[in-house]
Amino acid sequence: MHSRQNRALRAAGGLVADEPLWLRCLLIGASFAIVGGLILVPLIYVFVQALGPGLHTYLDNLWRDPDTRHSIWMTLTVAPIAVLLNTVLGIAAAWTVTRFRFPGRTLIVTLLDVPFAVSPIVVGLMFVLLFGMQGYFGPALREWGIKIIFAWPGLVLVTTFVTLPFVARELIPLMEALGADEELAAVSLGANPWQLFWRVTLPNIKWGLAYGIIQCNARAIGEFGAVYVVSGRIDGETYTMPLRVDKLFQEYNMPASYAVASLLTLMALATLGIKLLLERYIAAQIELDDQKQLESQS
């Protein structure tokens, strides 16, 4: 899908070349200025600030402080759980929406976008309202000994909510395009639902799914607003890395704040790198497929 866009862009390159040289220089220069000034410089600045006091202090800032250590731990547990939940939910939602026709189907597709449309702060407040001590389910849950708000289940819940659309949004158009024929063929050949999913559906959607998971993961790691509201900001308990960055920043502990921020940035860059590799791989696969198609037709 992405490679097709790229190919379209390459084709469009021919048109752009007709523009006068000064205009091209201006546009290219402006692009570099924007990317450099707004993205690259701040990115580098984070690392400069973090590493400024020396590598030793940098590592100390990350590992010595138990609260910081705990925040890293929190992010590394909350994000994967949320991603896992969203993978399962996303596949289920995409399957339901593309394989069955039922009243309210379009409504579901539309509602799937709500987490993108609503401000994360509002999402946080919604969940506090539902599960907080003064909320609808809070008191009942407390009787059962379950604490959601101001505890890690709350963090998982809001992170899952905020990143819900990524996997489903990626899979719905893909599964729509694939159609149900291969699945029906598998059923008529005797496959049970489990075999159907693992042997036919999953291999067909795996790259789209991986792409959705990566995007979901990037967002889950960086989530701030909704988590900020439901965490209650209890030191050493409900701080995730973004919250920790903010807290250290508020305490004027700049080197420590930048150290955590740089680690967060590294995670984001790693995600971006995987995404890039994946896109290249998919593009190569599509190209290979097209070639085979051409060969078999000739």
Add this chain to the structure above:
Amino acid sequence: MSISIRHVTKRFGAIAAVDDVTLEIPSGCLIALLGPSGSGKTTLLRIIAGLENADQGTILLQDEDVTRRSAREREVGFVFQHYALFRHMNVFENIAFGMRVRRVAKKYVRDRVQELLTLVRLDGLGTRFPSELSGGQRQRVALARALAVRPRMLLLDEPFGALDAKVRQELRVWLRKLHSEMHVTTVFVTHDQEEAFEVADQVVVMRSGRVEQVGTPQEVFDQPATPFVMDFLGNVNVFHGRVESGRAHVGPFNIAYEEYPHAEPRAATAYVRPHELEIDRAPSALSTLPGRVVQVNPSGAVVKVRVASDEFGIELSVDLIRERAQQLALKVGETVYVRPRSVRVFMPEIDYAI
């Protein structure tokens, strides 16, 4: 494996895709469901396979009620219109799929797939992927995959629809041959009457979710039960008129029609196929309709002639066999006399709008 379809109805919203269809398919038969698009033939096929649930009615396979059984349990080989091969599996794994999910022993799977590859003449292509195959090859893989699990019957949805004319022709002959070797009950859907006639033992003509006629290709072609069947199976000349007192006055013809002996006239329509019309140079007692030759068009074994009758404001299609055409040596603009060898008259008891 015989198939009994009893009063099956399937609705999509307000439209009945299949409307109270009852049909018996004898064991070992090769049958075609023939009809225009939207006639419900594919839906009926999918209901037999269990890929679609009927709203009403029952499906019996060899006297066993399978209406509530899933597609998985019906042991049906289904070939999809666009083959639906598993695109991430090679040809070998595609064919092996049905046995793999049933946990058949590996050695047996290998032998069976090899056997099927030979049967569908794809030896040595086991490691290819579907995207590396031509349309005809894909079709044969789909067939091999459906046959691999030794299905109790074989269902094919527009099996040759997406192929070019030459490959289609080859596969038709091949399917016919395959069926005569294996004797598995086979149902295929097509909108191409030529295909249905060439391949099938029995033809079921469908229209708007209902069965119009069932019979051998010969029966259906020679004795069409309704004007729709008549019109759908090739060209016809249509004449409007009336019937009364045992005679039909349709267009230029006045013929005996004993089916309606009553004195009260009723509207009727007559249908004559192009090959059932004869052209003479001179008028006779039978050749009553004068006309002007508009077009002479050799087409394969026949010569297609169009004759205009200014008197009745109609234009007729006549198919002459080559010898007769040479004998007549017709030229455009000549006056000739047209005579019907046989005419079918239908009274619109039901509204047979075409």
